Amino acid sequence: MSTYPLASRLSSLQPSATVAITQRARELRAQGIDVLPFSMGEPDFGTPAHICAAASEAITQGATRYTSVGGIPELRASICEASKRRRQVEYDPSQVVVSTGAKHTLFNLSQVLYEPGDEVLIPAPHWVSYPDQVRLAGAEPVVMPTTAEDGFCLRPDQLQQALTERTKALILCSPSNPTGAAYDEGRLRALAEVLRSHRCWIIVDEIYGELVYGDFKQKSIAEVAPELRERIIVVDGVSKTYAMTGWRIGWMLGPVDIARACEKLQGQMTSNPTAVAQHAAIAALSGTQEPVNEMRAAFEARRSLVVEGLNGLDGVACRAPEGAFYAFPSVQGLLGKKSSNGVISDDVALAEFLLEEARCAVVPGTAFGAPGFLRMSYAAHEDTLREGLRRIETALSSLQ
Numbered sequence: 487m488s489t490y491p492l493a494s495r496l497s498s499l500q501p502s503a504t505v506a507i508t509q510r511a512r513e514l515r516a517q518g519i520d521v522l523p524f525s526m527g528e529p530d531f532g533t534p535a536h537i538c539a540a541a542s543e544a545i546t547q548g549a550t551r552y553t554s555v556g557g558i559p560e561l562r563a564s565i566c567e568a569s570k571r572r573r574q575v576e577y578d579p580s581q582v583v584v585s586t587g588a589k590h591t592l593f594n595l596s597q598v599l600y601e602p603g604d605e606v607l608i609p610a611p612h613w614v615s616y617p618d619q620v621r622l623a624g625a626e627p628v629v630m631p632t633t634a635e636d637g638f639c640l641r642p643d644q645l646q647q648a649l650t651e652r653t654k655a656l657i658l659c660s661p662s663n664p665t666g667a668a669y670d671e672g673r674l675r676a677l678a679e680v681l682r683s684h685r686c687w688i689i690v691d692e693i694y695g696e697l698v699y700g701d702f703k704q705k706s707i708a709e710v711a712p713e714l715r716e717r718i719i720v721v722d723g724v725s726k727t728y729a730m731t732g733w734r735i736g737w738m739l740g741p742v743d744i745a746r747a748c749e750k751l752q753g754q755m756t757s758n759p760t761a762v763a764q765h766a767a768i769a770a771l772s773g774t775q776e777p778v779n780e781m782r783a784a785f786e787a788r789r790s791l792v793v794e795g796l797n798g799l800d801g802v803a804c805r806a807p808e809g810a811f812y813a814f815p816s817v818q819g820l821l822g823k824k825s826s827n828g829v830i831s832d833d834v835a836l837a838e839f840l841l842e843e844a845r846c847a848v849v850p851g852t853a854f855g856a857p858g859f860l861r862m863s864y865a866a867h868e869d870t871l872r873e874g875l876r877r878i879e880t881a882l883s884s885l886q
């Protein structure tokens with residue numbers, strides 16, 4: 487207990503269901519036990535060499551001082567060019583604010599847009615931070631469950647029903663963490679049709695937008711629904727695409743007044759994102775995209791391996807995700823079974839069982855608002871994934 491009470495806003499934050507698993511995995515590793523890492527939300531690859539070289543060069547050239555709060559002009563220009571390449575949408579550098587990771591970008595947006603009385607629509611399974619960021623701003627997250635049968639995508643009739651006078655924003659994540667599901671053009675058009683007659687912000691988190699597989703065509707609602715563009719805010723970053731999670735560079739693209747508001751807030755918070763990392767991000771966006779193609783090909787091969795492996799397990803059903811690097815199997819068929827330590831009553835207990843018995847760290851679906859599922863990251867070497875699947879199969883076969 488601290489001597490003086492902490493700010494009451496902290497009580498709105500949910501303790502993360504991932505923390506217990508991660509903490510336990512850490513303890514086991516510290517004891518020298520080999521726990522396989524399938525709970526991570528980051529590529530296992532190193533940052534490509536040409537990006538690291540550009541950062542070294544930037545240090546040598548003196549990129550060691552404060553920069554403009556929302557990012558240096560060269561980076562904002564590179565972001566606009568990359569966005570045009572990917573989304574066929576033109577943005578002006580004045581519409582870009584670069585932050586210390588996309589999580590920071592989303593936090594800025596939550597503080598700039600939401601206030602008490604507002605509702606923010608969040609399709610589940612959802613990334614862990616969205617509801618907490620909404621709550622911290624004093625607003626109410628409205629979580630809308632989606633199903634594997636609907637491809638973990640929000641249906642237009644669900645959206646229509648959830649919209650109220652208080653709806654301030656909808657947050658879409660495509661491809662999604664945790665499901666890997668992505669909205670195709672048709673689904674985006676159908677949602678846009680509903681949103682046309684309801685004034686609210688549309689925040690689209692496209693941080694996994696470059697990581698899609700097979701013949702899936704990644705589209706942005708910013709491209710598909712130009713008539714809504716004055717209300718669309720795109721969130722993106724270098725963390726996942728370029729294996730740059732530790733560099734902390736993310737950004738928003740959207741209306742100029744929202745960009746200025748985020749910049750104003752950020753000016754009282756972190757000021758600019760790290761100068762050297764900004765130069766690294768320019769090299770990532772403007773340099774060769776070959777390393778991205780290689781990482782994408784590796785993720786695609788691993789996706790097949792993991793989805794096939796999971797579907798081969800009794801009581802487990804996994805749809806093939808369109809993108810990102812997560813499999814999100816239903817484990818409902820395993821709940822109620824007995825281990826030597828008791829009944830596996832839910833996905834949290836199953837994740838604990840797999841950590842203890844299979845020495846595999848996976849995240850329970852409950853952490854993402856989706857009980858009855860697990861998230862298994864396939865950002866790991868194929869041999870590690872094969873070994874993990876083998877261990878999981880052995881552990882599950884001991885259940886009664």
Ligand SMILES: Cc1ncc(COP(=O)(O)O)c(C=O)c1O
Pocket residue numbers: 527586587588589590613659662663691693723724725731734735736
């Ligand atoms: C869906 C989603 N959005 C945003 C982020 C934040 O990315 P970063 O802050 O590393 O740019 C993550 C990272 O896990 C994510 O999965």
